[in-house]
Amino acid sequence: MFVYRSLFPLFAEMQIDVEDRFESYPKYFASSANYLNEVIILEDMVQYKLFDRLGTLTHDHALILTKEIGKLHAMSFVLRKRDPKRFREISDNIRNEPRDGDAMSNHCDLWAGNLLFDDENHPSQVCIVDWQTARVCSPCIDLAQILFACCDKSLRNKSNIDLIQTYYDSCSSHIRQFGEDPNVLFPYAVLEKHLKKYAGYSLCISFRTIYMMSIPVDKIPDLSTVQTYMDAVNLYNGVMLDSNVFDKRIRDLMLDYIRYGYDL
Numbered sequence: 001m002f003v004y005r006s007l008f009p010l011f012a013e014m015q016i017d018v019e020d021r022f023e024s025y026p027k028y029f030a031s032s033a034n035y036l037n038e039v040i041i042l043e044d045m046v047q048y049k050l051f052d053r054l055g056t057l058t059h060d061h062a063l064i065l066t067k068e069i070g071k072l073h074a075m076s077f078v079l080r081k082r083d084p085k086r087f088r089e090i091s092d093n094i095r096n097e098p099r100d101g102d103a104m105s106n107h108c109d110l111w112a113g114n115l116l117f118d119d120e121n122h123p124s125q126v127c128i129v130d131w132q133t134a135r136v137c138s139p140c141i142d143l144a145q146i147l148f149a150c151c152d153k154s155l156r157n158k159s160n161i162d163l164i165q166t167y168y169d170s171c172s173s174h175i176r177q178f179g180e181d182p183n184v185l186f187p188y189a190v191l192e193k194h195l196k197k198y199a200g201y202s203l204c205i206s207f208r209t210i211y212m213m214s215i216p217v218d219k220i221p222d223l224s225t226v227q228t229y230m231d232a233v234n235l236y237n238g239v240m241l242d243s244n245v246f247d248k249r250i251r252d253l254m255l256d257y258i259r260y261g262y263d264l
Contacts, residue, residue, distance in 0.1 A: 001040060002093050003131040004028035007105065010086070011075045018177045022071035024128050036227070048116035048127050054213055054245060055112050056152040059159055064126050065115060066146055066163050069107070070170030073139045076104040077171075077185045078178045095135035102139060102190055109133040110145040111209045137201070139186070140194040143167050144202030149209045153252040160260070164195070199262040206253060214246035215239050 008025060015021040027043035051057070057065065080087040090105065107114075109130055116127040146163060147156050168191055172182035221235035258264075 001031045001033055001038075003134050004031065004040060004042075006093070007090060007134075010079070010090070014075060014079065014178075018174075020071070020174070020177065022068060022075055022174070024068040024072075024126050025131070026127055026129065042129075045116050045127055045129075047121060048118045050116055051112035053113045056155065057112060057115070057146075057150045059155060061115075061117060061126070062146060062151055062155065062159065062163055063166055064117075064124060065110070065128075065150065066143070066167045067170040068126055068128070069110070069142045069146065070167045070172075071174045072107070073104045073142070073186075074171045074174035074178075074182075076136075076139075077175055077182075078180055081180065081185060082178075091136045095133075096137065102186070102194065103136045104139040106135055106137050106139070106142045107131060107133070108135050108137070108141055108145070108205065109209070110142055111149040111206075111213070113213070115150075138194045138198040139171075140191060140198050141202050141205075143191075144195065144199040145205060148199075148202055148206040148253050148257070153256060156256055164191070196262050199257070199260075200264060203253060203257055203262075207250065210246060210249045210253070211241065212236070214241040214243075214249075216242055 004025075005028070008028065011022060026045050029041040029043070031040040032038060051061075076087070079090070091103070094105070096103070107128060109132075110128075114128060114130045116129060118125065118127075143164065146167075147160055151159070151163075168188055171186060175182040175185055215236075219239050221232075221239060223232055223235070226232045226235065
């Protein structure tokens with residue numbers, strides 16, 4: 001709710017004079033934070049299509065998402081430089097982990113189930129939903145999730161360098177639209193360092209995502225009677241996974257992660 005109420009309106013205000021804006025989220029109308037009756041009312045995105053929950057992105061869709069995440073992170077770099085007090089206010093209202101001097105606003109739950117595309121009417125756009133796990137952390141967290149949770153092994157190994165470069169180019173271009181120097185705010189060497197140091201954090205999130213994906217549709221727990229967070233955790237811990245989905249995806253992730261030389 002904080003992201004829709006405060007962060008996105010702030011970004012929209014910052015981008016009034018920017019031509020290529022970050023707007024990859026549904027329009028927000030209202031919300032309620034009443035305990036166990038929380039609700040957010042958003043724009044009807046019926047014209048967009050949801051990916052198969054077991055699927056991964058195509059090369060073109062991965063490029064679109066990577067560019068938008070680059071713009072999202074650029075907004076945080078600019079905000080932190082120009083208004084550090086406001087950036088701290090944002091940071092204090094969403095999770096912060098792992099902390100670092102180059103921490104940015106991240107979505108932190110990027111997978112096919114949270115991405116909407118409209119290939120027919122808006123072929124170059126993506127609508128990103130489910131911002132409840134947003135946090136301020138290393139800019140590589142979202143990027144690594146695109147590689148590990150949104151791409152299959154074939155696409156990841158064929159296009160990982162291309163996707164990383166596309167992300168950095170998009171982030172740099174967006175920073176320049178504000179008259180700032182990306183080589184000062186976010187040098188490429190910093191991105192490389194963060195990928196090596198923090199990609200493991202995205203790997204762990206991807207494990208959770210693949211665990212949830214691997215639950216057969218008819219076995220997904222009914223959360224309507226859940227009273228606490230631990231009740232929900234216990235329900236999910238007791239379900240039977242589809243090993244054909246889980247085993248291969250996890251094996252591919254681990255082998256690629258080690259092959260890329262990221263820190264364990």
